[in-house]
Amino acid sequence: MDRHDGFREFVPARQQALMRTAYLLTGDAHLAEDLLQSVLARVVGQWPKLSEDGNPAAYTRKALVNQYISWRRRPRPELPSADPPGRSTSHEAATLDRIVLRQALAKLTRKQRAVIVLRFWEDLTEAQTADVLGCSIGNVKSQTHHALARLRTLAPELTDRRIEEVAP
Known part of the structure; x- marks a missing residue:
């Protein structure tokens, strides 16, 4: 064996x-x-x-x-600074939304980004997320709250839709 x-x-x-x-x-x-x-x-x-x-x-x-x-050696990705062009089709709009979301996620702290990924894309509960991160449920709630607030500030054009709708 x-x-x-x-x-x-x-x-x-x-x-x-x-x-x-x-x-x-x-x-x-x-x-x-x-x-x-x-x-x-x-x-x-x-x-x-x-x-x-x-x-x-x-x-x-x-x-x-x-x-x-x-990870200490993680380089920061280059982010385009120009505003995305006007939206002409739903496919283009969805693509632009994903780009905007990816840029906003890159500006979160690592823990905030991890919480958002685990909660919204992996669809883990607060307790499961706390277990994965080795922290308390209260910490997960706090990190989620701060991360979503930061995402709303960084990408206000996405606030009328749920984050997971524009996930890559």
Whole structure:
């Protein structure tokens, strides 16, 4: 029996969801790939224990968020400074909304961004988010409140719609 039994099946089954989370955290496809790769390299070392104890997906998601928050070498993405052009079609409008949201997310603190991603895109409860971040439910509520207030300030044109409607 190989000590990595199950890992080879886990990665393809969960890769898309994990990559989406990594992308939403980093805002950059290449950084998301780097983040996911570094986390999976750590997870494979823990795999025998994880496969016995239960929930490797939850462990991997938590490791992903923790690694993102602690990354010191993360470069700030370049953000275009020009205002987006006028909206002519619904597809173009949705694309512009995603760009505006991505730019606004990039200006949040790492914890605020992690809370927004976990709560609104991963659809975790406050308690589940607190567990992933290793903090209290009150802290999750506070971070969510401050992050949403900051997003409303940074992207007021999106306040008439829910954030998850313009998610990438």
